[in-house]
Amino acid sequence: MDKIWDVIVVGSGNAALCAALAARAEGSSVLVVEKAPRAMAGGNTQYTAGAMRFAYNGIDDLMPLLADLTDPRLEVTDFGSYTTQRFSDDLLGFNDGRPLSPEQQILIDQSLETMQWLGHQGVKFEPIYSRQSFLKDGRHVFWGGLTLAAAEEGVGLFEAELAALEEKGGEIRFEQAVTGLLVKDGCVTGVTVRNSTGEQVLHARAVILACGGFEASEELRAKYIGPDWAKAKVRGTPHNTGDGLRMAFELGAEMYGFYEGCHATPMDLHMKDYGNLDIPHGERKNYRKISYFLGIMINADAVRFVDEGRDFRNYTYAQFGRAVLEQPGHFAWQIFDAKVDDLLYAEYRFHDAHYVQADTLEDLIPKLEGVNPAGARSTIEAYNQAVMDDVAFDPTIKDGKGTRGLELPKSNWAQKLDTGPFKAYPVTGGITFTYGGVKLGQEGQILRPDGSAIDGLFACGEMVGGVFYNGYPGGSGLTSGAVFGRIAGRGAAAQAKGA
Ligand SMILES: Cc1cc2nc3c(=O)[nH]c(=O)nc-3n(C[C@H](O)[C@H](O)[C@H](O)COP(=O)(O)OP(=O)(O)OC[C@H]3O[C@@H](n4cnc5c(N)ncnc54)[C@H](O)[C@@H]3O)c2cc1C
Structure with missing residues (x-):
């Protein structure tokens, strides 16, 4: 037996x-x-x-x-x-x-x-x-x-x-x-x-x-979350392909919860399709790029598409992956100036991080592959003009240092992009879990x-x-x-x- x-x-x-x-x-x-x-x-x-x-x-x-x-x-x-x-x-x-x-x-x-x-x-x-x-x-x-x-x-x-x-x-x-x-x-x-x-x-x-x-199932992502999600990078294991859900449904289990939702974060556009266990564990989170609250994000049309400073990043990072993935071409650029370089998370100094750099914005903008340069210039200019100069920057609190007059505001931690060298990181949306x-x-x-x-x-x-x-x-x-x-x-x- x-x-x-x-x-x-x-x-x-x-x-x-x-x-x-x-x-x-x-x-x-x-x-x-x-x-x-x-x-x-x-x-x-x-x-x-x-x-x-x-x-x-x-x-x-x-x-x-x-x-x-x-x-x-x-x-x-x-x-x-x-x-x-x-x-x-x-x-x-x-x-x-x-x-x-x-x-x-x-x-x-x-x-x-x-x-x-x-x-x-x-x-x-x-x-x-x-x-x-x-x-x-x-x-x-x-x-x-x-x-x-x-x-x-x-x-x-x-x-x-x-x-x-x-x-x-x-x-x-x-x-x-x-x-x-x-x-x-x-x-x-x-x-x-x-x-x-x-x-x-x-x-x-x-x-x-x-x-x-x-x-990790391209087919189920597209079916439940939407067609854009077939293209998403998978941040973790390739093995979570919905097998347990399938087996439970075969026995009559109720489908329950928010099937169209998922945890997804901005990730390096050039990472592998799945998470990488070949690197030391301390480095595995480094394909993530979530210091966007210190700068701005623009898409292929050169427009900002989220309030980067809406809240502490713990409360936005799992949503902004979706926002990036849903942009034209499924990518965006994160742009920072030298004032925040020290504050960027370690993932931005990762040996495999992809970025472009220039001493001036004028020289940086043509390096933003896939982005309309004239649009990028005017978006950054409008953002810089809207930044509140009369409020102090403080990343330990929601500092209220936002923008004035923009249709899509940045609500906290808004500083002018005015100090070179400037860096820009290409990102896409990476799914974490459903x-x-x-x-x-x-x-x-x-x-x-x-x-x-x-x-x-x-x-x-x-x-x-x-x-x-x-x-x-x-x-x-x-x-x-x-x-x-x-x-x-x-x-x-x-x-x-x-x-
Ligand atoms: C890069 C990344 C960073 C994250 N960071 C955090 C964090 O810091 N804090 C946090 O709270 N959450 C974090 N998460 C989310 C967290 O990983 C998940 O919420 C949690 O690990 C899920 O645990 P689980 O045991 O349900 O699934 P998993 O840990 O994914 O385990 C599922 C297991 O089932 C196995 N499996 C699948 N199909 C079969 C089958 N047919 N037969 C046998 N085995 C099967 C898989 O191989 C896998 O080992 C992160 C996720 C990722 C991808």
Whole structure:
């Protein structure tokens, strides 16, 4: 008789491993099956900076999570707080008038306890000094509510979770693409996998689908998000092709959430089509180009198309990828002058960053390939004339230093482009992950449109619908994966006990 696992988890990203750890903690035997080889396991999680957003009341909530309590900067850091109310407001800001969804409420309410739980699994965190704080009067001031990242970023998170799972007796198998679900008497009883030896059947009392969204499927992107999206660069893994969603729909799961939405950021126009794991993890985010709030962006018609300073970049970067992708030719140029050169994120100094440079604007403009030069001159001139000279520039706050009289304003951090050398970076839109998914019951089971649960089938991570709508406060994806992973793991373990 073939082995029957209590719980099989499909995928090995953050959500999957949290689910596996939670099921294991309930005494379940757990097998994780991953489509990719070992080096590419961990899905999008491996590509992340490991940043995790959660509600906290002050430094006392942060200290127990930190890897290095001897860091001298801790003495001169203002972490502030990030209340559940602020987390709610941040999510509501992207809901286009919708109230908080039940999934968003769960994410907010369980974010801190889930971080503490991760800490108990051996995951350590570090303050994100480089990208989430500014030095002000000798103190490090955090500004956006996103304060900690896993030590060693997404790779560190993945490796710490995997080590914890293996230490606790969970098993993982690589290069096993799940192709279908086994069903007996209406209950999911296992999976079929494709591996180097062909097709194999694996039996389980409960199955958790944690195998990502459909961001790496050109066909599904075009179908659900729109035809422009066939052209998008994929920032992470090539393996999240919507397999889990397809399998769930075949069993009657409800399509739930914002299928036309996705997380997408401005990316180097000349990056590869997918994320690059061949470079060290600290460099993987460097194809992203999100310091646009310090300059302006213009498209092929030489016009600006977003308010680059609308808000802190944590609240715009996941939307502006779409804005860039939807421009003619799917590209834009980001233009900066020397005054902000030191403030640009490290990704702008990355050895593989593409840019053009000139001492004067007159010499820079002809180098903006694909852009009408006369239009570029007049757009920059109009912008420069509109910049408020009477307000001080301060990147640590929304400084209100905007433009006056432009049809499309820049609301904060507007400075004249007047100091050479000037630099311009060509960008396109890169998709990070998709927002549409399935509807879950309270224990993480996948529901049908009539509200009934598909017996034995659970989901978590990018597959959960209803968490994000028309935008995303940075660092919420990993937290969502951990929160719903933990719920699904416990739910599946309970199902296995009762099966
Ligand atoms: C470049 C980049 C940077 C990011 N930075 C951050 C950040 O700093 N903070 C944050 O919160 N979020 C970030 N995100 C978003 C974050 O990665 C996702 O929200 C999160 O990792 C999703 O976790 P997951 O476990 O659902 O999916 P994944 O981590 O993508 O895991 C899904 C896994 O399923 C596997 N799989 C797919 N199909 C099958 C199949 N048929 N059979 C078996 N296995 C399968 C895949 O190979 C993959 O390993 C970033 C994403 C990218 C791409």
